[in-house]
Amino acid sequence: xxxxNALILVALGYVVFLFAVAFLAERRAAHGHSNWLTxxxxxxxxxxxxxxxxxxxxxxxxxxxxxLEFVTIYLGPTLVMVGWxxxxxxxxxxxxxxxxxxxxxxVSSRFGxxxxxxxxxxxxxxxxxxxxIALQLQSVTLSFAxxxxxxxxxxDQPDFVASGMWVAIGLAVFTIIFGTxxxxxxxxxxxVVIAIAVEAVVKLCALVAVGVFVVWGVAGGPGEMLxxxxxxxxxxxxxxxGRWVSLIFLSGAALLCLPRMFQVLVVENADERHLHIxxxxxxxxxxxxxxxxxxxxxxxxxxxxAGSNPDLFVLTVPLSExxxxxxxxxxxxxxxxxxxxxxxxxxxLATMVSNHIVVPIWLSLQGNQHATMSGDVRHVILLAxxxxxxxxxxLGFLYYRISGxxxxxxxxxxxxxxxxxxxxxxxxxxxxxxxxxxxxxxxxLITGLAxxxxxxFLPSFGIDAIISQTTFEYGPLGLSWLRPQALFGVxxxxxxxHGILWSMLLxxxxxxxGSLLSFPAPLERLQGAQFVNVFEHSNAxxxxxxxxxxxxxxxIMAQRIMGSKEAQALFTQEAARQGKAGYLPEVTPDFxxxxxxxxxxxxxxxxxxxxxxxxxxxxxxxxxxxxxxxxEAAQILEYSNRLEAKSQEQERTARALRAANDKLTxxxxxxxxxxxxxxxxxxxxxxxxxxFSDILRDGDMNAAEQGRYAGIIHDEAVRLTxxxxxxxxxxxxxxxxxxxxxxxxxxxxLLDRAxxxxxxxxxxxxxxxxxxxxxxxxxxxxxxxxxxxxNLIANARKYCDAEKPELVISVKRDGDRYAVDFIDxxxxxxxxxxxxxxxxxxxxxxxxKAGGAGLGLAIxxxxxxxxxxxxxxxxxxxxxxxRVRLPHITAxxxxxxx
Ligand code: ADP
Numbered sequence: 001x002x003x004x005n006a007l008i009l010v011a012l013g014y015v016v017f018l019f020a021v022a023f024l025a026e027r028r029a030a031h032g033h034s035n036w037l038t039x040x041x042x043x044x045x046x047x048x049x050x051x052x053x054x055x056x057x058x059x060x061x062x063x064x065x066x067x068l069e070f071v072t073i074y075l076g077p078t079l080v081m082v083g084w085x086x087x088x089x090x091x092x093x094x095x096x097x098x099x100x101x102x103x104x105x106x107v108s109s110r111f112g113x114x115x116x117x118x119x120x121x122x123x124x125x126x127x128x129x130x131x132x133i134a135l136q137l138q139s140v141t142l143s144f145a146x147x148x149x150x151x152x153x154x155x156d157q158p159d160f161v162a163s164g165m166w167v168a169i170g171l172a173v174f175t176i177i178f179g180t181x182x183x184x185x186x187x188x189x190x191x192v193v194i195a196i197a198v199e200a201v202v203k204l205c206a207l208v209a210v211g212v213f214v215v216w217g218v219a220g221g222p223g224e225m226l227x228x229x230x231x232x233x234x235x236x237x238x239x240x241x242g243r244w245v246s247l248i249f250l251s252g253a254a255l256l257c258l259p260r261m262f263q264v265l266v267v268e269n270a271d272e273r274h275l276h277i278x279x280x281x282x283x284x285x286x287x288x289x290x291x292x293x294x295x296x297x298x299x300x301x302x303x304x305x306a307g308s309n310p311d312l313f314v315l316t317v318p319l320s321e322x323x324x325x326x327x328x329x330x331x332x333x334x335x336x337x338x339x340x341x342x343x344x345x346x347x348x349l350a351t352m353v354s355n356h357i358v359v360p361i362w363l364s365l366q367g368n369q370h371a372t373m374s375g376d377v378r379h380v381i382l383l384a385x386x387x388x389x390x391x392x393x394x395l396g397f398l399y400y401r402i403s404g405x406x407x408x409x410x411x412x413x414x415x416x417x418x419x420x421x422x423x424x425x426x427x428x429x430x431x432x433x434x435x436x437x438x439x440x441x442x443x444x445l446i447t448g449l450a451x452x453x454x455x456x457f458l459p460s461f462g463i464d465a466i467i468s469q470t471t472f473e474y475g476p477l478g479l480s481w482l483r484p485q486a487l488f489g490v491x492x493x494x495x496x497x498h499g500i501l502w503s504m505l506l507x508x509x510x511x512x513x514g515s516l517l518s519f520p521a522p523l524e525r526l527q528g529a530q531f532v533n534v535f536e537h538s539n540a541x542x543x544x545x546x547x548x549x550x551x552x553x554x555x556i557m558a559q560r561i562m563g564s565k566e567a568q569a570l571f572t573q574e575a576a577r578q579g580k581a582g583y584l585p586e587v588t589p590d591f592x593x594x595x596x597x598x599x600x601x602x603x604x605x606x607x608x609x610x611x612x613x614x615x616x617x618x619x620x621x622x623x624x625x626x627x628x629x630x631x632e633a634a635q636i637l638e639y640s641n642r643l644e645a646k647s648q649e650q651e652r653t654a655r656a657l658r659a660a661n662d663k664l665t666x667x668x669x670x671x672x673x674x675x676x677x678x679x680x681x682x683x684x685x686x687x688x689x690x691x692f693s694d695i696l697r698d699g700d701m702n703a704a705e706q707g708r709y710a711g712i713i714h715d716e717a718v719r720l721t722x723x724x725x726x727x728x729x730x731x732x733x734x735x736x737x738x739x740x741x742x743x744x745x746x747x748x749x750l751l752d753r754a755x756x757x758x759x760x761x762x763x764x765x766x767x768x769x770x771x772x773x774x775x776x777x778x779x780x781x782x783x784x785x786x787x788x789x790x791n792l793i794a795n796a797r798k799y800c801d802a803e804k805p806e807l808v809i810s811v812k813r814d815g816d817r818y819a820v821d822f823i824d825x826x827x828x829x830x831x832x833x834x835x836x837x838x839x840x841x842x843x844x845x846x847x848x849k850a851g852g853a854g855l856g857l858a859i860x861x862x863x864x865x866x867x868x869x870x871x872x873x874x875x876x877x878x879x880x881x882x883r884v885r886l887p888h889i890t891a892x893x894x895x896x897x898x
Contacts (some may be wrong), residue, residue, distance in 0.1 A: 821874065
């Protein structure tokens with residue numbers, strides 16, 4: 001018989017052996033010899049962490065207590081591996097394409113990289129895993145105790161605690177060394193995987209050896225064994241159909257949702273094809289593990305005294321038969337089961353805790369400081385992982401201590417599973433249903449967590465431990481429909497079935513309703529499409545590896561966004577700066593930052609960051625996806641540009657319409673004013689003509705009077721005629737119907753004629769002229785030009801208010817043309833009226849002065865306009881000053897002749 005101390009030595013030796021195996025595997029992987037490390041066999045063996053100490057020892061106990069029900073724990077994963085491996089394939093593909101590091105990362109990434117969802121999943125996983133880790137510590141210490149007691153060594157509570165602590169410390173050291181050695185881009189841990197593969201072999205060999213011993217060594221062959229089983233009470237157990245279905249579902253779902261299973265299935269998967277082999281090899285492994293459970297249980301019940309713990313039959317049967325070596329092998333099997341589970345679970349949970357809780361909090365504490373992915377951050381993450389490893393193991397140990405390592409732990413395995421599978425709806429929905437949203441996922445997860453806590457987890461501490469007896473019986477605050485084991489009044493169900501049923505139903509319901517009622521954010525939709533259509537979007541091989549991300553890929557993307565000319569210019573410039581020929585520069589961090597800034601100008605900072613991040617930091621999106629996104633962005637840009645152009649055009653049209661409308665309104669006002677002006681102007685002479693002709697008709701007057709009145713009538717009639725002539729003239733000019741009659745003549749002759757016609761013979765106005773300058777020959781409509789001169793001279797005569805009115809007519813050269821100035825010595829025209837006087841009917845002098853109807857200057861302007869010259873008011877003179885610019889052609893003729 002082996003001494004207890006020898007057992008401790010063997011255990012320590014085994015641990016050293018595992019360290020060595022892991023160390024060698026890491027070394028070989030580091031040297032690039034990782035082929036055999038990533039074989040399908042190793043992959044399948046690593047999946048065996050599904051079989052923990054709870055299965056190794058507990059399955060036999062389970063069978064001894066409840067008959068064949070333990071089979072469900074193997075059936076669930078078998079069905080998933082065989083029947084639903086396409087779910088696994090999808091998970092593995094997504095894990096690869098999106099560089100998923102944990103199940104929390106999967107859920108968070110799917111729903112728009114949501115920090116909150118990552119936290120929720122992490123919290124659920126930690127809560128669910130803690131009792132399970134405690135269970136492993138318990139099984140190791142229990143197995144120590146079995147040996148100690150068989151030796152007569154005293155083994156009390158303090159020893160349990162101490163050995164539990166040492167095991168926890170050893171596991172922490174191993175996990176920190178091999179599980180958080182570095183921040184591998186794909187989070188693969190060769191050393192750990194090899195160590196757990198070795199442990200998988202050890203535990204299978206141990207269980208099979210004990211089984212073989214029991215069948216052939218104790219029972220006396222398979223035939224005897226079957227007889228034995230037939231007579232045993234195990235087969236008499238009534239099996240509950242509801243529990244069977246629930247447990248098969250639960251264990252199948254747990255294979256997908258347990259963080260440690262996700263770690264080995266998805267994260268550590270090196271090649272998708274390994275799944276094909278694992279899909280039959282892993283069920284085979286499970287079959288081998290379960291093959292001898294019933295024989296060991298039956299023999300144990302037979303052999304050992306009533307009341308011995310069936311959970312330890314695997315150890316106690318060989319011991320009681322005096323097979324020390326077999327017992328030690330069995331111990332190592334149990335030890336392997338416990339440690340491999342704890343190591344992987346701790347790595348998975350530590351990754352989740354550090355990535356989804358510690359780092360986000362650390363980043364938010366950093367505040368506005370720009371946190372780049374520098375060595376600094378890597379350091380923080382590694383530290384966070386190591387602290388998380390210690391924290392998680394400490395939680396497990398504390399739970400183990402507080403629960404006292406009693407039998408309560410035995411039941412906790414399934415409850416733990418139920419907690420973990422709350423992630424299932426969000427996970428499955430996320431990878432198959434594009435409409436699933438983060439809001440729905442959060443609603444489902446929180447609902448499931450709450451119901452699981454209330455119906456299973458809290459009650460598992462025992463009645464009155466956390467939930468009181470009265471709450472169990474009558475519900476909290478007397479609300480009977482909230483009784484932890486009879487929610488909504490559904491009574492009489494097995495508590496586990498009840499908990500699974502309600503938590504999964506309400507979880508799924510909340511997830512679906514939440515998803516239907518909410519609208520996903522853009523990133524969430526993009527991720528949703530990536531996940532659901534993972535097979536269209538990604539190749540089996542990684543779409544991008546960091547090294548393969550060359551400048552060329554970046555250029556393709558940049559061209560899509562910036563346009564090819566600009567992108568090529570940018571790249572060529574950078575290449576030149578780096579001293580490289582061609583247009584493809586080295587992809588340096590500086591350049592990436594620069595590119596990102598440039599791209600941000602086109603697609604927005606967030607998109608640019610995400611796109612570059614995905615290209616550089618390994619891809620979660622394939623090239624096609626990126627190009628699709630870029631195309632989409634370009635289309636949106638183009639579309640919005642077009643929209644903008646259109647709206648600008650519409651604005652211009654609207655402005656033009658408004659202007660036209662304003663003009664029409666103004667014209668209509670002008671027309672009204674014009675009509676009322678006309679009627680007024682016509683009325684005045686008409687009134688005097690009518691009244692004086694009335695007087696004449698009465699005939700009661702002398703000849704002198706008669707002559708005077710007839711003269712007035714004549715004058716008024718003449719005025720009326722002139723007015724009508726002017727109006728007619730103006731209208732003809734304005735409508736452009738005027739016919740010009742070109743003639744050639746001397747400017748001086750025109751002015752002579754004008755002075756005469758303006759009635760200068762009375763000598764009221766003195767006129768001074770520049771006869772030399774007037775020697776210009778003009779070819780234009782001379783009559784019309786004279787009309788303008790007459791008007792200007794007549795105005796000076798009429799309106800010049802100087803004591804000795806004087807008008808200077810001078811000829812000037814104005815650029816390449818000639819201009820005739822008419823400047824009098826009156827008081828001139830106020831600046832605000834200088835433009836107005838050219839309008840129809842505008843008169844600024846007081847009405848007492850004998851003036852016209854205010855049409856003269858308007859006609860002048862129209863005439864000059866027709867002739868190709870212009871008449872303006874020149875403001876810088878003392879008196880009124882008008883300048884007539886002669887038409888261009890006439891001036892040219894004049895130039896030739898002078
Ligand atoms: P009208 O046909 O009534 O003379 P015009 O169009 O020729 O009208 O002139 C418009 C107004 O400009 C006149 O009513 C007058 O007040 C002002 N005006 C024109 N010429 C002179 C001038 N040489 N000195 C002062 N005011 C003038």
